[in-house]
Amino acid sequence: MADRQIGVGLLAYGAIGDEHNQAISSTAGLTTVAVCDAKAERIEAALKISPNAKSFGDADQMLESGLLDLVIISTPPNTHFTWAKKALELGINVIVEKPMALTTNECDELIALAKSKSLLLSVYQNRRYDSDFLTMQKAINDGLIGDLFYIESFVGGYKKPCSLWHSDVLVSGGAIFDWGAHFIDQIVTLISSPIAHISGLNQKRHWHHITNADHSQVVITFTDSKQAIFTNSDLAAARKPKYYALGTKGALVGNWNSAAGDTPADLPAIISLIKEDGEVELLEEIKAEPYAFHKAIADHLLDGAKMAIRAEQSRNVVEIMARAEQSAALKAIAIEPELLKL
Numbered sequence: 001m002a003d004r005q006i007g008v009g010l011l012a013y014g015a016i017g018d019e020h021n022q023a024i025s026s027t028a029g030l031t032t033v034a035v036c037d038a039k040a041e042r043i044e045a046a047l048k049i050s051p052n053a054k055s056f057g058d059a060d061q062m063l064e065s066g067l068l069d070l071v072i073i074s075t076p077p078n079t080h081f082t083w084a085k086k087a088l089e090l091g092i093n094v095i096v097e098k099p100m101a102l103t104t105n106e107c108d109e110l111i112a113l114a115k116s117k118s119l120l121l122s123v124y125q126n127r128r129y130d131s132d133f134l135t136m137q138k139a140i141n142d143g144l145i146g147d148l149f150y151i152e153s154f155v156g157g158y159k160k161p162c163s164l165w166h167s168d169v170l171v172s173g174g175a176i177f178d179w180g181a182h183f184i185d186q187i188v189t190l191i192s193s194p195i196a197h198i199s200g201l202n203q204k205r206h207w208h209h210i211t212n213a214d215h216s217q218v219v220i221t222f223t224d225s226k227q228a229i230f231t232n233s234d235l236a237a238a239r240k241p242k243y244y245a246l247g248t249k250g251a252l253v254g255n256w257n258s259a260a261g262d263t264p265a266d267l268p269a270i271i272s273l274i275k276e277d278g279e280v281e282l283l284e285e286i287k288a289e290p291y292a293f294h295k296a297i298a299d300h301l302l303d304g305a306k307m308a309i310r311a312e313q314s315r316n317v318v319e320i321m322a323r324a325e326q327s328a329a330l331k332a333i334a335i336e337p338e339l340l341k342l
Contacts, residue, residue, distance in 0.1 A: 004302060005029060006030050006031065006070050006093075007069045008024050009034040010046065011059055011063075013043065013045065016074050016124075018045060020124075021046055021049045027295050029302050030070075030294060032050035033068065034054045036055075038057060043055045059075075070092065075097075076172070077101075077172055078173070081110065083096075085113065094110075094119065098125055098182065098314065100317075102173045104315065104318055107318050111311050111312065123311065125182075126182075131287045132285075134287070135271045136190070136254065138286050144247075145247025145249055146248030148191065150228070150246040151227075151245040152229045152245075153183040154240040154241065155231070155233075157237075157262075160209075160234075161210050161212065167210035174202070176213075176218055176230075178212065184220075185313070188320070195221070196222060196336065198324050198327060198334065200323070200324030201217045201332045202328040207234055213328075214233070214235050215232075217232075218230045219332075220320065241253050242254040257269065296309075
């Protein structure tokens with residue numbers, strides 16, 4: 001790798017901004033040179049990790065400062081497109097939090113703009129690096145359950161949702177977008193078959209202090225009859241497993257770790273292999289290389305290495321979620337998505 005450093009700006013600095021800052025400080029070739037947030041205490045937290053970074057209270061000023069080779073955008077989802085477009089127009093490489101944007105057209109515009117300027121555009125699909133997902137992925141790739149033909153992913157429980165932007169449909173995109181950006185990305189990473197159609201359903205029955213649905217479901221049917229179901233529920237008094245995958249020679253179940261208490265999504269699920277004869281085997285946890293995504297950014301920008309997570313993949317996830325929302329508005333009518341060939 002060349003000695004040149006990539007100057008990184010952090011646009012918005014919440015918990016995920018702190019995660020990025022820590023990763024940058026631990027990745028050769030990347031340096032946090034600027035941070036922008038409206039809250040002084042967040043700027044202070046960022047400077048504890050990157051004391052030489054310049055602080056900004058105005059995003060336009062940071063983007064126009066000339067300091068940045070790369071910006072990581074961690075603002076709410078309804079602003080991802082606006083800030084990513086401005087950065088690309090200024091000649092800045094872009095990493096954006098998931099979802100990439102709230103419409104497929106916005107994703108397509110960003111991809112075309114990045115290509116026209118030969119800039120990096122990628123999405124931080126961090127759940128691809130979760131140890132439970134990696135454990136499942138390895139088991140499937142190793143043929144432990146034969147041919148994967150059905151998978152369910154679930155997140156939620158029975159708890160009053162927060163009143164922050166995550167629960168505002170106009171900001172987050174809705175319950176399908178909020179967690180679907182993670183789980184649907186995992187699903188299409190595991191099943192590469194062409195998609196025949198999508199259906200979605202949103203239910204609003206109890207939590208009326210927010211605009212997101214209380215219970216959302218997406219069904220993805222593939223052309224070879226494989227199927228995947230994603231559910232996000234705040235009305236699930238009885239939780240399903242995080243993962244339930246069936247293959248032609250066995251199954252995988254990802255049970256929530258009870259050590260996490262009321263916040264099970266904070267810990268990796270415990271992955272069990274169920275064999276043809278019913279024998280159950282707990283699988284050894286597979287852990288990602290620390291800061292693998294950020295290392296891939298440095299390798300790409302400095303040495304031209306290919307990125308495993310491509311903007312086109314994240315665009316297709318947005319298209320699936322958008323079609324699921326469209327289907328939900330039509331009471332779960334099946335809709336064929338318009339996906340890019342990868």
